[in-house]
Amino acid sequence: MKKAVVLLSGGLDSATVLAIARSEGYACYCLSFDYHQRHVAELDASGRVAQALGAAEHRVFQLDLSTFGGSALTDASIAVPQTPSEGIPVTYVPARNTIMLSLALAWAEVLGANDIFIGVNALDYSGYPDCRKEYVEAFERMANLATKSAVEGQLLHIHAPLIDLNKAQIIQRGHALGLDYAMTVSCYQADSAGRACGTCDSCRFRRAGFAAAGLADPTRYQA
């Protein structure tokens, strides 16, 4: 069975990616991060999703990005916007996907896995630069110069199966694979019970996605 490392946040996108990777026959080694994010309920969700979808293993890596701050998700003094903003919003976390992919690369090399899955998408998203196809391609190219495995001919492939899908298409894809989105948490400021605010960017994309997909939204909202 081919091994893959799957970056798993506990949100809608990465859960869909895990369902896709499992449907393609990969033994999935799921990697989540406690990066001192505001929405730690997401991490609880990652454990539920990994178990429900039959991950081979699930690890939560400790990584205190609040050391650097610079984002509403890692600095408690910066509020999460409740309305859409111009440009890249303050929920952008500096270099987050690069850091997470780097650690996935390390684990993949140790596991002997040549495949990493990541749930980035460049439609119905917040304009984060590290969610674009050209970024993912550049990371893959760099990774294939970085490792002993690559030097020895085991080239790494980064799969971003959602990259060209809008939120409704992502939800339809997961639904077709039998994924229960009630397990997932997308909200940037979910409460400790995993209930969503309904107003942040992430909630709005998610809610609109279910509506456009013509599917009932299983999200539990606050109050």
Next chain:
Amino acid sequence: MKKAVVLLSGGLDSATVLAIARSEGYACYCLSFDYHQRHVAELDASGRVAQALGAAEHRVFQLDLSTFGGSALTDASIAVPQTPSEGIPVTYVPARNTIMLSLALAWAEVLGANDIFIGVNALDYSGYPDCRKEYVEAFERMANLATKSAVEGQLLHIHAPLIDLNKAQIIQRGHALGLDYAMTVSCYQADSAGRACGTCDSCRFRRAGFAAAGLADPTRYQA
């Protein structure tokens, strides 16, 4: 004063790089990692070097790479070789420079720094793939697609001023800048007092470098 993030291990190479960056007028934000490496004496050295060279700030980031293992430096059950080996040795740490550069990238973006310095070199080294010029260039290219800063026109430059120097030339460069190498620890298995084994790859390159440079070796050896 231009800001730069300098990756500082506490070894000979990165200390030289810090001296170079300071001589070029950068305010240096030094980043070290407690990655559960065998040679934690190196970390003590990083603090001494940062202070002696007038770093603007020095941070030690916690990053438990022993979670993944796969290297003699992060897995206590894999011995550090005492003789040169064929190919890339077991002291290679999967994706280490990619992980460290990623975190440097995050800090640089928050600081508003467009420069990162790293002490990789591809002569008198152990053949680690992430020490080569083509790797550094690929990381820089990826980084300039990854960040909000780059999207806004603040392009990142990764400086690897040692990349084409042999160990003797590196030592001569640092010596000319007044760097006291007695502060640095290169050994992969230095004892808690910072004394070197004298036989690992890193010790051998260092010892030969001082000899070829025609300079006294200030390294304190065990026994």
